[in-house]
Amino acid sequence: MPHKEETSVSIKELHPTFAAEVRGVDFSKEIPDDVFQEVQEAITKYGVVRFPETGLDDAGHVAFAARFGELDDVSPYNKQGKKHRLPFEELFDVSNLLEDGSIAPLDSHRAAMNKGNSLFHVDSSFNPRRGGYSILKAHELPPAGTGGATEYADTRAAYDDLPEDLKKELLDNDYVACHSLFHSRKTASPEALPGLNPEDHFMSRHKLIQRHEASGRMNLYIASHVHHIEGMDRDKSRQLVERLYTHACQPKYVVSIPWENAGDMILWDNTCVMHRATGGSFEGKYKRDMRRATVHDMSSQAWGSNEKNSERMGYP
Numbered sequence: 001m002p003h004k005e006e007t008s009v010s011i012k013e014l015h016p017t018f019a020a021e022v023r024g025v026d027f028s029k030e031i032p033d034d035v036f037q038e039v040q041e042a043i044t045k046y047g048v049v050r051f052p053e054t055g056l057d058d059a060g061h062v063a064f065a066a067r068f069g070e071l072d073d074v075s076p077y078n079k080q081g082k083k084h085r086l087p088f089e090e091l092f093d094v095s096n097l098l099e100d101g102s103i104a105p106l107d108s109h110r111a112a113m114n115k116g117n118s119l120f121h122v123d124s125s126f127n128p129r130r131g132g133y134s135i136l137k138a139h140e141l142p143p144a145g146t147g148g149a150t151e152y153a154d155t156r157a158a159y160d161d162l163p164e165d166l167k168k169e170l171l172d173n174d175y176v177a178c179h180s181l182f183h184s185r186k187t188a189s190p191e192a193l194p195g196l197n198p199e200d201h202f203m204s205r206h207k208l209i210q211r212h213e214a215s216g217r218m219n220l221y222i223a224s225h226v227h228h229i230e231g232m233d234r235d236k237s238r239q240l241v242e243r244l245y246t247h248a249c250q251p252k253y254v255v256s257i258p259w260e261n262a263g264d265m266i267l268w269d270n271t272c273v274m275h276r277a278t279g280g281s282f283e284g285k286y287k288r289d290m291r292r293a294t295v296h297d298m299s300s301q302a303w304g305s306n307e308k309n310s311e312r313m314g315y316p
């Protein structure tokens with residue numbers, strides 16, 4: 001074994017099976033290759049990596065994300081007539097703010113669409129090419145103690161713990177799940193998007209059980225976006241999706257990571273963990289300005305069973 005030089009990086013585990021905090025990465029300058037490699041090893045192993053107080057601005061955030069691969073952007077959302085508040089198309093606005101920077105009223109369409117993020121999900125599984133890494137940074141936070149943590153669920157551990165007979169059924173049948181952004185939005189806010197039937201729109205198809213290539217471990221690729229299992233009787237499909245989703249969302253697979261300071265950043269791998277936003281007393285009262293860059297998945301499973309095209313979903 002060649003001797004590996006020590007870097008400044010230190011790792012603290014945040015949960016018994018996944019998620020870690022990484023300190024000692026100096027974001028104020030170009031990150032050396034050996035440090036970046038340690039970050040890659042950490043995200044492969046832990047699925048979620050928290051970097052406290054990065055000091056990164058929007059441009060630095062986008063540049064860091066771009067080191068992982070090709071970035072997704074917000075153009076499909078803006079095609080629907082929305083104005084983008086942020087200076088980069090590669091930054092998704094997951095704040096509780098309107099386009100003019102004011103707090104979105106709780107009864108606004110913006111708040112209704114944001115509610116979808118409070119269900120455990122993976123990013124962009126509803127597009128032909130799914131999301132790989134997401135990198136979320138706090139720009140402005142509500143006062144401490146008013147809520148707004150982000151939670152993560154370990155879907156590799158959830159798969160490992162499934163009963164053997166269910167695992168066998170899943171593997172033998174190699175089920176494909178159909179994902180829709182409209183479905184999760186309607187689940188979270190049934191009154192929003194009236195007259196819109198997810199079944200009239202594109203659904204992205206991805207294998208329900210797949211190997212997470214970077215770690216070699218099996219993963220249950222499920223999310224609030226899953227509308228049904230292809231080719232399965234609808235009642236049976238609903239029961240199976242509900243059973244697997246409820247299983248993966250159990251508290252024992254979940255870690256809650258609070259945001260402490262502006263500049264805190266969390267990197268996660270959508271192909272082996274789910275995540276969700278949580279509410280709190282800040283809602284409707286204080287700004288929570290969160291910005292996210294998402295890297296297109298680059299594994300062999302990135303496109304699932306979808307046609308390779310640049311179509312992506314957005315909502316009105």
Ligand SMILES: O=C(O)CCC(=O)C(=O)O
Pocket residue numbers: 094117123134136148149150151275276277278290292
């Ligand atoms: O606001 C959060 O805590 C998470 C939002 C979200 O789902 C995302 O950034 O992908």
Ligand SMILES: [Fe+2]
Pocket residue numbers: 117121122123275
């Ligand atoms: Fe998300």
